[in-house]
Amino acid sequence: MPPSPLWIATCRDKFPCDDASFHPYTGAMTIRSAAVRRLLSAALGAAVLLASPLHAQAQPAAAPASQSAEPRPWFYATSDVPMDPAWHFGELPNGLRYAIRRNEVPAGQVSIRVRVDVGSLMEEPREAGFAHFIEHLTFRGSRDVPDGESKRIWQRLGASFGSDSNAQTSPTGTVYALDLPRATQSGIDESLRILAGMMTAPAITPEAVDAERMVVLAERREGLSPAARVGDQVRSFYFAGQRLGQHSPIGTEATLTGATPEALRAFHDRWYRPDRAVIAISGDMDPAVIEASLRAHFAGWQARGEATELPDFGKPDPKAPAVKVIVEPSSPYSVGLAYLRPWVFNEDTIAFNEARLADMVALELINRRLETVATMGASFLQASVALDDSSRSANATYVTIVPIGNDWEKALREVRAIIEDARRTPPSAADIDREFAGMEALYAAAAATSAVEGSAQQAESLVAAIDIRETVVSPQAQLEIFRSARRLMTPDHLLASTRRLFSGDAVRALLSLKAAQPNAQARLATALRVPVQPAQNVRLDAPSVTMASLPALPAPGKVAARTPVGILGIQDIAFENGVRLLLNANQAEPGKVRIRVRFGHGRQSFSPRENDALWAAPFALAASGIGDLGQREMTELMNGRRLSFGFAVEDDAFSLSAVSSPEDYGDQLRLFATKLAFPRWDDAPLKRTIAALDASYDPVPGSASEAINRNLDWLLRNQDSRFAPASPAVARTVLTLDRFKATWEPRLAAGPVEVQIFGDVVAEDAIAAVAATFGALERRTDTPPPAEYRVMGFPRPVSSPILISHDGPGEQAAAIIAWPTGGGVDRIRESRQLDMLARIINDRLFEKLRSIDGAAYTPSASSVWPETADSGGFLFVQTQLKPDRIPYFFELMNEIVADLANNPVTQDELDRQVEPVRQLLNRAAYSNAFWMSQLDGYTSDRRKLALAASLSRDLLDVTPADLQQLATRYLVPETSWSAIVLARGMPVPLVSKAMPGKAKAASAPAPAPEAAPVTH
Secondary structure, three states: OOOOOOOOOOOOEOOOOOOOOEEOOOOEEOOOOOOHHHHHHHHHOOOOOOOOOOOOOOOOOOHHHHOOOOOOOHHHOOOOOOOOOOOEEEEOOOOOEEEEEEOOOOOOOEEEEEEEOOOHHHOOHHHOOHHHHHHHHHHHOEOOOOOOHHHHHHHHOOOOEOOOEEEEEOOOOEEEEEEEOOOOHHHHHHHHHHHHHHHHOEOOOHHHHHHHHHHHHHHHHHOOOHHHHHHHHHHHHHOOOOHHHHOOOOOOHHHHHHOOHHHHHHHHHHHOOHHHEEEEEEEOOOHHHHHHHHHHHHOOOOOOOOOOOOOOOOOOOOOOOOEEEEEOOOOOOEEEEEEEEOOOOOOOOHHHHHHHHHHHHHHHHHHHHHHHHHHOOOOEEEEEEEEEEEOOOEEEEEEEEEEOOOOHHHHHHHHHHHHHHHHHOOOOHHHHHHHHHHHHHHHHHHHHOHHHOOHHHHHHHHHHHHHOOOOOOOHHHHHHHHHHHHHHOOHHHHHHHHHHHOOOOEEEEEEEEOOOOOOHHHHHHHHHHOOOOOOOOOOOOOOOOOHHHOOOOOOOOOEEEEEEOOOOOOEEEEEOOOOEEEEEEOOOOOOOEEEEEEEOOHHHHOOOOOOOOHHHHHHHHHHHOEOOEOHHHHHHHHOOOOOOOEEEEOOOOEEEEEEEOOOOHHHHHHHHHHHHHOEOOOHHHHHHHHHHHHHHOOOOOOOHHHHHHHHHHHHHOOOOHHHOOOOHHHHHHHOOHHHHHHHHHHHHHOOOEEEEEEEOOOHHHHHHHHHOOHHHOOOOOOOOOOHHHHOOOOOOOOOOOEEEEEOOOOOOEEEEEEEEOOOOOOOHHHHHHHHHHHHHHHHHHHHHHHHHOOOOOOOEEEEEOOOOOOOOOEEEEEEEEOHHHHHHHHHHHHHHHHHHHHOOOOHHHHHHHHHHHHHHHHHHOOOHHHHHHHHOOOOOOOHHHHHHHOHHHHHHOOOHHHHHHHHHHHOOHHHOEEEEEEEOOOOOOOEOOEOOOOOOEOOOOEOOOOOOOEOO
8 A cells, every 4th residue: 555645654664674664564575676666666656565576677569579599598588578688697506596797886886685585475373583583693693604793794895784784574585685885806705605604504503593582572672663553454454364464574472482493494494495596796896707706605505305385375365354444543544445366477578567567557547636636625635546466465456545634434435436437437648648758757767877777776676576576677678668568558448457456356445543433344344335426527637737837037147157166077157146056067877967956044044942843844845836836737747757846954055956867957947946936825735734744643652763753853952943843733833824935935035046966967058057047036135044043952961861752562662862062064074083983882782782682673873963053963872672671771881982982992893884984985976966965055165175075084084092082072971861762651760870981870870750751
């Protein structure tokens, strides 16, 4: 079921699997694939159930004829799609299959993915969670590497744990991921040796199992969010009687607690076999060198025993209950419909892909109508439809509805009527052309930018295709197959497609309520059974909005000065009206033009004591439109083109941002310029924003993580109103049309303007485009913010942690500690070294709190340093854990802080943090986005150039003595602020506070919080 817009967390959450986005409605993993499905889900908002790469991996009908008559490799053996010639395929005698390709983006990096065809659907009930448990154990240690050492080895090779080395477990597979930023032949050989040992002989010892058991239980505990609770119920209901309805990758507390080394080893030996494994490698190295190393290390992997047949995943049961009502106070009201059909394997042929693409267009026709009606004041805040092959368990069409308020019956009736209209009457040619153009633009963009497709994405795409039994093709082939499918997209064909998609062997309806309602289940059954008449007046007119519909700008402005910045050929161009342009015309990203417009004074233009609901601006401002064009017209205007509208409130400026194309960037600039010159004020987006908040808001957060996300930033900013969390009461006061206009109209019209254009442009053309848009604006006035608005605060020290409450499980808790640091650019080197100190703390927390003690799954340490203010920076540490482990966390932090102040870190410990940063900077140096971020604000503060030039030196030249000095200066107990997060009603644990230089607390325990509980 598709996620709702804005910030509503309807029923999609981060599932507790390593780096795995889990869809709780289907139990499916969100696949990051080069296939069409990924493109459409990201851009069309149908991210719901795209558990497989969209069948856009196909080609035009004529393409197969051009293929070689030689036998096709294993990957394409049963498919007629054109092979991607960049991939080299092979198979070892033991059955292990592999695919390798050369790719120079980013330079020097090699990305490895090892996929084993085992997930939670292969588990028996007593083995629930075993596939994921073994994933943890496999990364922990193996035959060739002592416990925890693989992480350290890869850190020395420049890989950051979590981002460059990680794993994920889904219902149908387990993927181990490694990105080596500095790939040498010896590093690749060592890494493949380690990975081979991990696959064949992980350390499933009693000691490792007991240690990692606590980590997996902590991961499960942290994932018990309201969305996960809803998701578990939805999955078990939709897929009643099937393994997908009964098996979650995380498992159960009982099976995880009862798992023995013998049982885990038996599961491993049954499923971890070379004939069930695929390795995909893409990167900047000779494929022959990689292949030789792979064959040398993986050839010895031998299967144990006979192969096990895959279990029957089952079919949707038409006899299972058709309706269900659940109550979850911390989740919004929502209605979900599922039209379920048996999943059937289909060969990945051109014909299959073309038919599936036509299905996608049929659904997007409905999605556009639903979204259009929602923006015009319907009874629902959001509604969408999507098609998915859910974990090889069902072919399903899902409908998601988020009603406004609690009148779910009216919302369901309206959505069903819109779908019924699509089932009764074929779409018009204009309807089809509109959706085809929008989707074609996505494929065209992927093809145009394929030269800079990253190695990690390519390797990810291949193993994702394996998971759903499909193939991959080049982005250009994706575009061609989509165009070849156009012949199927006739009114009659799409009508037949719609009718088929909204039928099934089983139809389910689930209602999620914030509070119980009388006879809700019977009312839901009735609402689903009663026929509806087709909706009237929901079909869109033929497109009539063009760029000419925008308000006209004055005559183009003139260039007043043109100066080289002195780095990378970047130019600083001043226009007579005061607008400044930073321009870097380059071919670093062919087909991409990055645009960023900074204007005004951002958050500093607001009072720290007045709550102006800044969180609402990114949606409400963009959706309000331009001139006479509202959201509906703006959507039509941008359809089929690389035009978008990103808005952000930053500390010292507001920003508009987009990634466009060489063909469209001129019109993108015009959109931005006319937004500043001719903003439209419309209360519909404001009402929708308030409705969205009403739908998702719960006075007391439903989990520890939600309590942290809502409150922590605001608390660490000394309760500065500019960082205040969203609340319905404030929204109703602030988000009125008159007040919203009074707040934002002067800010859009005043303050300096800096335009950045980096990418695939001709310099003189880009200058002319800015002259005709921002250069044509009237000269803007500028009133600098009051000095008090430019001050950032940090809370007063506390002698005992303040209490933040949540309404989730009692076993969920969290602890936070923070120390004030500084701000501004004068001490920027210190800021960057604090980042390195935070990395050291983070690694020590991982080693101790997670790997050894198993007390937490995701401890983290970070440093925040505002460059635009002289104060307000802080270094903070947070983690979730069980309530009885909170005192231990603070004791451990006392020990770590005291040790950092009293003893320099070892050179190896420092090198293991410096090397990943070095490689991160090396990769970033090729990125336009990186240089834009480093130089934003340059036209008003020339120091930015020197700051950018010193970045690598400041980070990489840090010494153990530097870090010891910083720890001594800043990590002082008397200045620290701390908080604990507990479920309401849980006893507050005794927490002590350390004295300077001591590893243990010297002050008396404080049993009560210093401040009142924070629950909003």
